Amino acid sequence: MSCSICLSKFKNPVSIPCGHVYCTDCLTNHVAATSNDDVGFMSNCPTCREPFNCVSPQLNCIPRRLHQYILPSVRRVYVEPSSSSASLRKELAAAEKLIRALERDNERLVNERDNLVVAKEDALYRESLLEEENQELRQSAEMDAIEAADALKALKSKYNKLKQHCRTLKEENGQKDLSAVLLNVSKRNSSAVDASLTDAEASTPKRLRMIRPLPHRSRLSLQTPTKNGEQLGSPFRT
Ligand SMILES: [Zn+2]
Ligand SMILES: [Zn+2]
Known part of the structure; x- marks a missing residue:
């Protein structure tokens, strides 16, 4: 109006x-x-x-x-307060009701937001913890890997040493066996040789005595036993 x-x-x-x-x-x-x-x-x-x-x-x-x-x-x-003011009052009441509803919504949304903020902070904190844990695990895993590599290296060198030792032992065994065999052979034959020695010529005992130093020879000569055998065998065959 x-x-x-x-x-x-x-x-x-x-x-x-x-x-x-x-x-x-x-x-x-x-x-x-x-x-x-x-x-x-x-x-x-x-x-x-x-x-x-x-x-x-x-x-x-x-x-x-x-x-x-x-x-x-x-x-x-x-x-005076008129019908229009009455309708205005009605509008005001509706608006106030709307305001209250909006305030409730606002409160609810603020609460939700606060909860979300707390949840986010919590998640970030847990993420940082996990990150820390992850880093520790990675570091310990790296240390474990280094230790394992060292242990592997040590085991390899030990294995190589043992292998070497084993080879040495085998060679020594082989040498012993060979010398034992040779000893047996020489013992078995020596009687025959001794028997034949009486008939044999003077040069034969000299060549027979050459068998004796074999065990004390270098390993190289052992790698070609056939050659030695031939060399050794030939005096017995004659
Ligand atoms: Zn008028
Ligand atoms: Zn006027």
């Missing part, structure tokens, strides 16, 4: 007999501009052109008992 002259909210509103309402100042200015003294302090409603009397009777000049029969042409209007 606004004044149709100034198009603003009513300021000290007054009504004229046609029922239209204007601000006091707006109506005074309108009357000042349009009143025609010829017609006798009359003016027209700016909205509906209904003529009205500009001058209200001075009540203090009229007996009090007649006051109730006299209606001033321009009357003050008091804005």
